[in-house]
Amino acid sequence: MKKKITLIGAGQIGGTLAHLIALKGLADVVLFDVAAGLAKGKALDIAQSSPVNGFNVNLSGTDNYQDTKNSDVIIITAGVPRKPGMTRDDLLGINLKIIKQVAEGIKKTSPNAFVICITNPLDVIVMALQKYSGLPKNKVVGMAGILDSSRFIYFLSQELKVPVNKIKSFVLGGHGDTMVAMLGSTEVEGKKITELVKEGKLTKERLAQIVDRTKKGGAEIVKYLEKGSAFYAPAASGVEMAESYLKDLKKQLPCAVHLNGEYNTKNIYAGVPVIIGSRGVEKIIELNLTPDEETNFKKSVESVKDLFDAAKKIDPELK
Ligand code: TXD
Numbered sequence: 288m289k290k291k292i293t294l295i296g297a298g299q300i301g302g303t304l305a306h307l308i309a310l311k312g313l314a315d316v317v318l319f320d321v322a323a324g325l326a327k328g329k330a331l332d333i334a335q336s337s338p339v340n341g342f343n344v345n346l347s348g349t350d351n352y353q354d355t356k357n358s359d360v361i362i363i364t365a366g367v368p369r370k371p372g373m374t375r376d377d378l379l380g381i382n383l384k385i386i387k388q389v390a391e392g393i394k395k396t397s398p399n400a401f402v403i404c405i406t407n408p409l410d411v412i413v414m415a416l417q418k419y420s421g422l423p424k425n426k427v428v429g430m431a432g433i434l435d436s437s438r439f440i441y442f443l444s445q446e447l448k449v450p451v452n453k454i455k456s457f458v459l460g461g462h463g464d465t466m467v468a469m470l471g472s473t474e475v476e477g478k479k480i481t482e483l484v485k486e487g488k489l490t491k492e493r494l495a496q497i498v499d500r501t502k503k504g505g506a507e508i509v510k511y512l513e514k515g516s517a518f519y520a521p522a523a524s525g526v527e528m529a530e531s532y533l534k535d536l537k538k539q540l541p542c543a544v545h546l547n548g549e550y551n552t553k554n555i556y557a558g559v560p561v562i563i564g565s566r567g568v569e570k571i572i573e574l575n576l577t578p579d580e581e582t583n584f585k586k587s588v589e590s591v592k593d594l595f596d597a598a599k600k601i602d603p604e605l606k
Pocket of ligand 1: 321368389406407516518
């Protein structure tokens with residue numbers, strides 16, 4: 288039986304998600320958007336490329352939640368992206384209202400879906416989505432860590448002239464300036480990056496610059512594009528999560544998930560390594576953090592908590 292993925296938001300990321308899912312033949316796609324024409328037009332356009340690329344999935348567009356019912360996966364990008372000079376947090380007010388509408392729309396029509404939220408400010412929006420929808424915490428996750436980790440690995444590969452598949456690393460914590468690059472577990476061709484620094488192959492200063500560029504990776508693209516934000520790498524990251532769920536790949540992926548004591552953190556969403564399989568978030572991997580990583584992770588969680596307090600002021604229902 289063909290699986291069904293609904294994409295709530297048919298904008299830059301939503302359209303790219305639809306195209307990637309179609310090219311991989313992963314599932315039938317329903318593009319949902321309040322701008323119904325955008326959803327219908329993109330669905331039809333991608334469908335018309337199927338003879339060229341040889342994929343065989345159904346694509347449709349709609350602004351009616353009934354058309355999205357019984358989805359296996361829902362990927363949410365509904366919301367507004369940043370403009371130059373804006374922080375992700377500046378999007379809170381408007382995107383909180385939007386995610387409340389989306390939660391209402393999906394909770395009855397797809398109660399068993401694996402829900403991947405991409406809308407910013409990610410950690411607070413995904414937490415609000417879970418609260419508004421009441422869907423199981425292990426089935427409502429945020430996409431950010433895969434994107435941040437991918438940016439970090441790419442920058443390292445450019446610096447060290449090493450293929451990206453020879454570098455292992457990930458970024459944890461909130462999807463913001465406080466995100467934590469896990470240097471203690473970063474390996475380049477099997478060697479710890481701290482060894483490369485000792486051997487003088489990479490200076491501490493240069494490594495710090497690369498970490499900083501990763502934190503600002505989104506803003507760098509927003510500056511170039513002027514209108515809109517990154518969408519190819521975010522879409523690729525969302526598809527990796529959907530695929531691990533649909534094919535029960537049990538991949539270990541950095542995702543924003545509900546913590547209930549793990550990493551000494553309770554009742555907040557933050558980016559940590561998890562196993563994604565057919566039951567959703569199947570396991571939260573608890574790493575031994577270096578003292579630096581521990582301090583930075585705590586700071587990152589604090590910033591998510593502060594922003595969630597702001598969200599509760601906007602909508603007391605989130606209490
Ligand atoms: O790593 C990450 N999580 C981030 C997330 C990476 C990049 C971008 N990030 C955020 O994703 C970005 O800050 C935005 O909040 C979302 C979506 O970014 P995108 O670039 O796709 O924005 P677009 O192109 O504006 O698309 C948003 C669509 C647009 O077509 C609107 O009409 C639609 O959302 N929209 C809605 N759809 C459904 N329901 C409602 N209420 C709604 N409101 C707007």
